[in-house]
Amino acid sequence: MTNRVKILKQKFSQSWGLPFRELLPESVIEQAIDELKIKYRRRLFDPFVTIWVFLSQVLDVDKSCHNATSRVIAYLVSEGVEIPSTDTSAYCQARARLPEELLQKLFGKVAQDLEEKVTAEDLWCGRHLKVIDGSTVSMPDTVENQKAYPQPKSQKPGCGFPIAKIGMIFSLTTGAAIALVIDVLNTHDLKLARKLYQFLNPFDVILGDRAFCAYADLVTIKNLDCDAVFRKHQSRKTPMYRGRIVGESDKLVTWHKPKRCPQGLSEDAFAALPSTLVVREIYYYIIIPGFRTTSVSLITTLLDTKIYPTLELVRLYDLRWDVEVDLKHLKSTLGMDVLRCKTPLMVRKELYVYLLAYNLLRTLMWLSGTTYGVPPLRLSLQGTRQHLNHFIPQMLANSGVKRHHIYQTLLTIIVHKPVPHRPGRAEPRVRKRRPKAYPLMNQPRNQLRQQLQAA
Structure with a gap:
């Protein structure tokens, strides 16, 4: 058994080159295991081999457990040792034994190590940039998944899939995923964001769309020694004559504390909010054919107009769209949109492994780009x-x-x-490929089977 484990560790470190040998070596995993005080038995699928196989599984086009097990057998067959069974149960049980905290810690560790590679030349006005957004993922229709992450109420039972709402923070400098929170589908983005603020570092600048532009959240971010650049929420109406003008379409505005405690905020947190908050509002127009948005009003806590000029903030908010590209990479390119695990715990583990694999690829792109003088985010x-x-x-x-x-x-x-630079690119949101002419499922599968048998 020990010989087979040693062979597998050597194969994975050699075959995956930099990601497994240098970015996620055995010593890093062992350190995380020791910090979490995890005990495990010496077996073929120990935590090290299981994590590496899990990573190769999510990076492969064929994400089945059978394909992952077959890869292990292929690594061992040429070494003259006893090969394991082709049954996937041992590997699946090993994945189930992996603590969720271990995968979460490793994913955060790789993101942190990549952020430490950023030099002063890569910063924006000497600040680290983060961007926040929310999305959804679906999973197999099992009883456990439905109970933890129910499908939309508009769908009939048995006709939909469980869907989870995820909130994420990405680094705008490296493209790496920094933090993740998971909740049910009808969770507001602000609730997810308030769980994510703990992952910010002092002096970070965080970007977000208008869903995150709330009085309490701006105060929270300032209390963390960070700053925010959000698009102003459409429900907040600020007359143009209010505020002190500090530049063209740029003014300082005093916001007042809400009269009532907002939904999702505790009474104690609401009572601790200051009575007023000075923010900066920048208003500008977008004149690009095909763009739905024609005007944008930015709210930021970056008040110094000399350090943070108006045009720099406008250009900065234009980079917020990168988070949509990052989410597309995760969900479409890597296949995280549709998860495969059948229990909520394994679903969360699968998400963390996807983010770990994504960050390893981002690190490889960063090293490649910085080595040969190409912007890593353009790769x-x-x-x-x-x-x-x-x-x-x-x-x-x-x-x-x-x-x-x-x-x-x-x-x-x-x-x-x-990737080519395409400023102002606009594409119609239409589908050319016609779907198959099958009707949508509007009854549970067992009822449809009974109708077929009755016919």
């Missing part, structure tokens, strides 16, 4: 994953200096084709 995440998958057989077949040369070649080709 293709899909292309990085494809190149990495194609280079795995060569990394397995070689060692030493030759494997290092193969790895350097991988870094080189990742930067060969950056």
Whole structure:
């Protein structure tokens, strides 16, 4: 057993090159296990092998457990040792034994290490940039998942899938995922955001859309020694004559504490809010054909017009769209949109492993871009994953200096084709590919089967 585990650890560290050998080595996982005081038995699928197999599973196009188990067998078959059973139960049980806190800690560790690689030249006005947004993920229609993350009430029982609402913070500098919270579908974005603020570091600047622009949240962010740049909520009407003008379409405005405690905020937290808050409001127009938004009103706590000029803030908020691209990478490129696990606990573990794999790819892109002078955010995440998958057989077949040369070649080709810069690009939201002409399921599957049998 010990020999097989040693072989697998060597294979994974060699085949995945930098991500497993340097960014997520055995020592990092072991340190996290020791900090969480996790006890485990010596077996084939120990925490180290299980995490590496889980990572390769979510990065693969075929995300089945059978495919992951087959990969383990293929790694062992050429070493002359006893191969494990083709049954997936041992691997599935090993995944279930992995503590959720361990995967959460590793995902945060990789994001933190990547953020520490950022130099002063990469900062915006000397500040780290974060962006916050919410999205949804679906999962298999099981009793446990439905109980924890119910499907929309508009759907009949048995005709939909459980859906969870997720809130996330990304780094605008590196593209890495910083933090994640999970809740039921009808959770407001503000409720998720208030759980995410704890992951901010002092002097961070956080961007968000108008869903996050609330009085209490701006105060909370300021109390954390951070600043915010949000789009003004449509329900807040500020007359143009109010406030002190500090620039063109730029003024300082005094906001007053709400008269009633907002929903989702405790009475104690509401009582602790100051009576007034001075914010900066910037108003500008967007004249780009095809864009739905024609005017934007920004609210920010960055009050110094010399350090943070008006145009810099306008350009900064334009970068908020990057969070939509990051979520698309996770949900469409990596396949996190539709999860596969059948219990809420395993669903959360699967999410953390997706984010861990995403951050490892982002780190590979960062090292490749900074090595060869290409902006890392302009590199293709899909292309990085494809190149990495194609280079795995060569990394397995070689060692030493030759494997290092193969790895350097991988870094080189990742930067060969950056994503084109398309300012002002607008595409119609339509679908060209016609779906199959099958009707939607409007009754549970067992009832439909009975109708077929009766016919």
